[in-house]
Amino acid sequence: MTRKQRRLTLIGFAGGILALALGLVLYAMNDTIVFFNSPADIQAKNVQPGTRLRLGGLVKEGTVQRGVDQQISFEVMDAQATMQVHYKGLLPDLFREGQGVIAEGILESATVFRADSVLAKHDENYMPREVADTLKKQGHWMGEANAAPKTQ
Structure with missing residues (x-):
């Protein structure tokens, strides 16, 4: 694996973790949102x-x-x-x-x-x-x- 591929893999993995964290936060806030x-x-x-x-x-x-x-x-x-x-x-x-x-x-x-x-x-x-x-x-x-x- 080249350096560029490792870097892209790391960025993709970090983006996936951030998306998962954001999804969990939004799911947790769903019960507290009041309209x-x-x-x-x-x-x-x-x-x-x-x-x-x-x-x-x-x-x-x-x-x-x-x-x-x-x-x-x-x-x-x-x-x-x-x-x-x-x-x-x-x-x-x-x-x-x-x-x-x-x-x-x-x-x-x-x-x-x-x-x-x-x-x-x-x-x-x-x-x-x-x-x-x-x-x-x-x-x-x-x-x-x-x-x-x-x-x-």
Whole structure:
């Protein structure tokens, strides 16, 4: 075997090992990847209880209830459905009714979601892209072009 053949064999072997390692990493991450779903998506897909996912939509007006020991309950809605969310912990400062939110956690039943983290929009011009796209598709939000002008 010539030097060139040994070098090419070594490079090929190293590339194969790297490809195998990358495949194993991607396979291991498959269980930890969490995608965004709206309440209507969850009901339409018949997601099984116990499934870990991200729930996104708008916090329904008049549904935020604060309990003892930082227990918070609220509803997340989209055009077709609502879902009750239970969360224990501190909410982001900008969390409020009528605003976009993404909650990550476990689906307990078809209409109840137990969140371990809650994300809210960070200023008046931002809404998570996934939530905005879903709301635009359903006709509930037109984006910044059709938003009311700011008054100060």
